[in-house]
């Protein structure tokens with residue numbers, strides 16, 4: 186089935202060849218369109234889930250996420266595979282938001298099929314205005330738009346002890362695509378390859 190080849194082609198063959206950031210919005214749209222198509226095909230969704238295992242496992246270790254954490258995921262998409270893997274692998278309480286109402290509806294259907302509707306909560310909300318005071322860990326995913334505003338809101342509403350996992354690509358100078366240094370310190374980072382080259386940064390409040 187052609188759909189099975191699409192994520193491999195888009196994210197592993199094409200993605201790493203693009204200059205960091207230059208085609209980010211194109212890749213973001215590819216992810217969204219792919220998720221909306223794949224949501225209806227269990228076999229494709231399973232393959233997509235497998236592709237995320239490496240990055241989510243590394244992020245769990247990076248931020249030492251455990252079952253006592255309340256985790257907020259910003260940008261869950263129609264196939265909320267990051268929230269799903271975080272919940273399954275850590276038993277943490279996971280709350281995920283998306284600013285696309287249809288993505289939230291489709292995401293809920295996906296979680297219901299996986300029998301995880303009660304383990305993870307999904308909400309229609311934009312990360313740029315979402316109060317983050319109830320969470321111990323916040324995961325800002327690669328496809329999130331308006332990231333400057335999202336980080337500005339987080340810095341104002343989150344608990345000082347929060348660990349942020351910021352999934353991004355680094356520029357050639359080793360810095361992230363947006364300037365986060367006025368609010369956050371990067372404590373550690375990890376690189377993953379299963380979705381193309383992506384860096385996950387562990388940020389704490391300054």
Ligand SMILES: C[S@@+](CC[C@H](N)C(=O)[O-])C[C@H]1O[C@@H](n2cnc3c(N)ncnc32)[C@H](O)[C@@H]1O
Nearest residue numbers: 260262266267283284285311312326328329330
């Ligand atoms: C982040 S990716 C999906 C990630 C993937 N499903 C996963 O589990 O890792 C794309 C999603 O982010 C959502 N999104 C983009 N910007 C957002 C924002 N500022 N707040 C909340 N959701 C956002 C989009 O609507 C889209 O559904």
